Amino acid sequence: MKKHFLLVAALVLVAAMLVGCTSEKSSLLDKIQKDKKVIVGTSADYPPYEFIDEAGNKTGFDIELMEEIAKRMGVELEWVDMPFDSLVAAVNSGKLDMSISCFNYDEERDKTVDFSEAYYTTEDAFVVNSTFTGTIVNPEDVANYKVGVQSGTVQDSWLTDNLVTPGLLPEANLSRYERVDQAALDLANNRIEVLMADYVPVQALVAQNPDLQVVFHAELSTGPINIVLPDGDAELKAEVDRIIKELQAEGFIDQLAVKYFSE
Amino acid sequence: MNFGQFISYIASGTVYTVGVTLVALPSGLLIGTILALLYVYGGKTAARLMNLYSTIFRGVPPIVLLFILFFAVSKGINLSAFWAGSFSLGIVSSAYQMEIVRGALLSVSGDQLMAARAIGLSRLQAIRYVVLPQAIRLAIPPWSNEAAIIIKDSSLVYALGVPEILRRAQLIGASSQKYLLAYLSAAVIYFLLVFATSHLLSLLEKRLAIPSNP
Secondary structure, three states, X not given: OHHHHHHHHHHHHHHHHHHHHHOOOOOHHHHHHHHOEEEEEEOOOEOOOEEEOOOOOEEOHHHHHHHHHHHHHOOEEEEEEOOHHHHHHHHHOOOOOEEEEEEEOOHHHHOOEEEOOOOEEOOEEEEEEOOOOOOOOOHHHHHHOOEEEEOXXXXXXXXXXXXXXXXXXXXXXXXXXXXXXHHHHHHHXXXXXXXXXXXXXXXXXXXXXXXXXXEEEEOOOOOEEEEEEEOOOHHHHHHHHHHHHHHHHHOHHXXXXXXXXXX | OOHHHHHXXXXXXXXXXXXXXXXXXXXXHHHHHHHHHHHHHOHHHXXXXXXXXXXXXXXXXXXXXXXXXXHHHHHOOOOOHHHHHHHHHHHHHHHHHHHHHHHHHHHOOHHHHHHHHHOOOOHHHXXXXXXXXXXXXXXXXXXXXXXXXXHHHHHHHHHHOOOOHHHHHHHHHHHHOOHHHHHHHHHHHHHHHHHHHHHHHHHHHHHHOOOOOO
């Protein structure tokens, strides 16, 4: 009897999952407009793109941009904070309508989710401690040092594809951190020699840690940043792209960049 | 941001930490106790199934189960991050709590069950009134260990975006660059929670102690 029960329970579970999968075919845009609410994920630990202010509220370049996008969609914005690694999975499984968290385009990510039009372009930077005596002229030079990077980022992919896989950088010399500030902490403590990360947030990091300095910056792995959208939802993508282009044409995004990156 | 705001921002995550614990621990206890009774008194087939259950859920890291429940299973059943996290921890904990209760049940001498039957109690009555009350007392010390583990494991739900203590320490650490202070504050809050729980349970243990049984 008990075995039967388990079998039935398992079948019910599988059926429920299948129902869940098929019912998501229609565009999310209809649901968002019907509920008058868009659920957006972000990892609010990445200043100046997304972080919390003194009152504990989310703020930053991405946050303000998304608030404007929601306003122009005519819907309310519900923020969900989640660690960066969980965001793509959450959009993919329908937990979030979309996610804005300084996402660069990435082939691996593109297999499971879609990307909006780029709303901004970023660069990569190499950061070292003031005790660093080596030289980095070409980006490949970092292969001679102990390197740190935030795991799952495009910088991680760049280091893995260009340095680790060809055998230039031993796997043991690449430390992957959950967040970029953990890597910065290890850099300050000399556990790693070079940190590769996004140029803009790194400037904020360096400003707060006098021991650290940027020795090289260029567009290597990064480039345009986009909003992550559910896979294959053309209607939703068209709406978000339309608003991004509108905001670019109006100069809204440039103003935000000046406000948060002082460029 | 002053120190008071800093601490209170992290400390307000305690609601979620306690919430997750209050779902996971009692649901684990309920399931664990039922399964332990089935394991010990339910015959060979039940024992084998329970053994399988315990092996599987003690063998899976809680965070893996958390991701399965939140990202895969709850596609059909819409579970929030809080409930998906709490249930996953409850399921993992039920396997451990089953072993705790099973150990306690087996520690009560089998002769007592026989003696209870001899004075006319049914098997169910004998378990309910003779074995179980003694077993519960024996289970409290290892159970307070499990309670401490669940309080600390509740921090895993941060991965699903539940704003509990650890996640709040990360967020405020990132915005203020005071990581050491943020994580130390989190550590102190967890310690106080675990300390208070252990203390309460040891009081309960003393209160429930059978006077003639040192």
